[in-house]
Amino acid sequence: MMQQFYPQVPHTYRYELNKDMHVAAAHFIPNDAAGQCKNMHGHTYFINITIGGDTLDELGFLINFKRIKDIVHKRFDHTVLNDHPEFKEVFPTTERVAEQIWKAVQTELQTQVNKPNCLQVVVRETPTSYVVYRPKPEELA
Ligand SMILES: Nc1nc2c(c(=O)[nH]1)N=C([C@H](O)[C@H](O)COP(=O)(O)OP(=O)(O)OP(=O)(O)O)CN2
Numbered sequence: 001m002m003q004q005f006y007p008q009v010p011h012t013y014r015y016e017l018n019k020d021m022h023v024a025a026a027h028f029i030p031n032d033a034a035g036q037c038k039n040m041h042g043h044t045y046f047i048n049i050t051i052g053g054d055t056l057d058e059l060g061f062l063i064n065f066k067r068i069k070d071i072v073h074k075r076f077d078h079t080v081l082n083d084h085p086e087f088k089e090v091f092p093t094t095e096r097v098a099e100q101i102w103k104a105v106q107t108e109l110q111t112q113v114n115k116p117n118c119l120q121v122v123v124r125e126t127p128t129s130y131v132v133y134r135p136k137p138e139e140l141a
């Protein structure tokens, strides 16, 4: 079941789009300070992505919902997060996962003519733990 939690991000865009998805993935935090998380274990991550913009494309989309899912789900679903190049230098904590999702989505959005912005990424790792990632204003187009 989707966790119906939607933190609001303040903005003045005409359109706001939200995409929810689940990603099943394994990870581990290779440091003794992480306790049990040092051992490989899995989560069904709940992810919510918020996109804002003032103009639509020729179809009337801010961006196709499916394209957002493809950027994240195709990349991470049923994988070991630690195996991905973006997690070679940093551990795949919830914070870092949210940050990397923002980077991947924002990069894709900037290839669009209407250039919408990714305003927020929510990553829920467990029923009791989640992170909200928001870019700095200077990181937006
Ligand atoms: N700031 C962070 N703290 C922790 C992270 C993280 O990514 N960022 N990750 C973990 C572990 O990976 C773990 O899977 C999740 O921890 P936790 O929420 O403590 O899991 P529980 O289900 O045991 O939570 P309870 O509320 O105690 O049941 C740890 N910390």
Ligand SMILES: [Zn+2]
Pocket: 027, 037, 041, 042, 043, 125
């Ligand atoms: Zn974990």
